[in-house]
Amino acid sequence: MVAALASGILAVVGPPPNGPFGVPLIVPVLLAAAFAARVLPGRIGAGIGLLAVVIAVAAAIRFLGADLVGDRSVVEVAVGLVQFAGLGAAAYAAVRQLIARRSDAEGRSHDASRPAQIIGLLGMCAIGAELLAAYDDSTGDPGAVAFALIFFGALYGAPALLARDLVRRCGWGWPSLLLLFAALGTAQACLIDQSMFSVDYQGYEGWQETRQATLIPALGIGATNAYNFIVGHVIYSFAAPVALAEAWVPRRARQPWLGPIGTVVAVLAYGGAAALILSDPESRSGTPPQLAVSAGMVAAFIAAAALIGRRRASGSHRTTEFAGRLPVGPVFAIALLAAVIPALSSEGWGGVLVSLAVTGGFGIAILVTARTRGWSLRHSAVVAFAFLLVRGLLAFTYFPLIGDVAPVPKYAHNTILILVVVATGWLAVRRGAGDGRKEAAHGS
Template sequence: MRRQRMVAIALLVAVVGLLGLGVVGPPTSDGGIRITPGVPILLVAAGVSWWWRGRPGAVLALVAVAVVTVASLGAGLGPDLIGDRGVPVAVARWVQVVGLAAATYALVRRLVARPSAARTAGERPRRDRSKVLQIAGLLVLCGIGAELLAAYGDSTGNVGGIVFALVFFGALYGAPALLARELVRRLGWGWPSLLLFFAALGMAQAGLIDQSLFSADYGGYEGWEENREPTLIRAVGLSGYNAYSFIVGHVIFSFAAPVALAEAWVPDRARKPWLGPIGVTFAAIAYAVAAALIVTDPESRSGTQAQLLPTAGVVGALVLLAVFVGRRHQEDHAGPGKPGVSIWLVLGVAFVFALVPDLMAATWWGVIGAATATATGGLLLLLAARTRAWTIRHTAAVGAAFLLERGLLAFTYFPLIGDVAAGPKYAHNVAMLLVVALAGWLALRGRAATAPSAERTALPAG
């Protein structure tokens, strides 16, 4: 009964926000109050969730919440939240968002809640605070790997800008990385399916969210046109060099490498879920809000309908392929074994494979060379991971090598936009590299020679 009441109250709070938006927002043609379609939808959802107490009622209410959320994203939710239409509209929007978030959380709790022995006995399970630190570390590392480590923006060396970027990019990259990892680990799938989910996220980021994949001059970054033009396919408005750099870059630096390191920090939890209903809800909301803020930026509207629709199709195909691969190849839980491959050898070889693409020119031959190096490294990783000598530390070594290579390469150039002095620029480079080095040390620090079963095989056999 308490969950039904919480859902109904939260949905009514969202209705209040929508009604407030009609009062303070643009009036109708005759000067009246605008009632958005979301109001009756949420009112019906509140009634359904109250009277239909089973899971079907929760599913129907979640569908209603999803419909209103998607409609709000298309109706300028991002600019409204930051006050582009004034403080009253911003307050109404935040009331709506809080109500939808609370309703989503309560509905998810209704769907996944199971009675536990501890709850039956009246005991409250103890929370593992190290898990919270592990999740927070992953969010930070995703933001650093995706944007700050390369040090190409005008926030380089700006402490305030860096703090804001860590929060924002943690939501934009870390939250979806957490959600994809949570899904794969709950289903018992392995890294191949997880990488395909990351590829879908990378394609969505570059092609649908910031749409940099189709931009002729994104953000005024220096050298954008020079890198784009040599491999530009004019019929589709797509650069082969940018497609490789953005999509593969997101897969590795924004998602895969940070996840590989974060899982190795606590090997006993590497193959276990990390998030509960609250975590899943907040991660989904954080990602949706961050993505909405990017999508609603005029700079991110360079794609045409003829470009966006096929991109969305590719994203969907990658998700379906990830599901297909995951269902065919469950995670391999091989028994303990003595590692037969040096961690430092893996780190060195992976560093070379990370460096080669960055040495290639922005030409078709350069794209072919970079793609060949990446494919070769991926194949070697897959073959090595199928042996009993491979542990989670080896996977972390690969991720650390790619992040270290990007951090070291950032010392060789200045930001591509803005005027940043040498002192703050190099201080930024050193600070980001130290964070990556610390994350790598925590993942690779020495343990017993025998790897426990939870630490075994990072990729599935077969």
């Protein structure tokens, strides 16, 4: 309510609009969310309220970003800060409501390794999503890399944490988690940076040629980009880092990691990073129909995740006597092939079809294997390690697509990040062997 009131005041005290005065859309959204949180039962109302807060945070941070360059009056800045404080309080209340009924079995471990595990996941999301590929002019620049770790940790790591905690709290499985990651990947490529619809995003070398090779005129996108962006985000930005991080401390793999404060911080970090991307004119390539369809796809992925997850949670967890007998060596080798083939495929339609077939086939094979032979944290870690390793090794074969980076810092960057992947992958595979539960349901 406070945030909605502040948003309304901003419409009054802010600069006069070019057209007739109107109430900002965020005001009725927040009011409706406050009503829903008050009337609807428990977690349903709290979930609606938290979703409204995420939407409002992006708008609030864009407002504060304009204030920093002196475009707003002191009164507007003050009201904007009140609005932001109200959003933080609303997020905190919603999160407390969401997790209020968790059982003792879901209790969080308070040892010192939990913060390290969370920070490690944030860093690996940034590395897997952006830094490991070494495709831009931040490659080899220590200051730029340090900033990227923080910024992309917020942009990719924070939502990965939120999605993972939701799945673990609700007792869902990896299929639901992957669908939520698909929703996040679609949101990133189509709604946040909107690179999916860009003709020449940020001036990257070869962008236009890649897009044109598999252009679908009716949709205004290239099929190669659609695969690379959405599937790439699912694997490298979210799933692989989460699989490694869970295997680092097996006893917490099926527990939520964030409390109310941590969840609020993650929501604000994600909203802030997304808002900064949206403020870039290069991130406004989508047309209203394209954005509407993209939002519908995000909603469909989330709905599918909930549907599949509830079906799984309502059934019994199956265990199998074969769990743990599946050797990790062949899994690692097959995962390497599944990562290499799409990466080396052509950028034409043939390459897209091959990539879809290989990735889809590998995913189905994991699902079937998990339900019939058993699947442990170690197997998940091995697959994640293989994909990240291939991404890092292939980065040695090309120079950044934008900017002028000298060979020494470029190869130093590649080498250091490969060592990070090897170290975190080795740790995950080694500690994942201690996953005593080895449930087949872990992968189903």
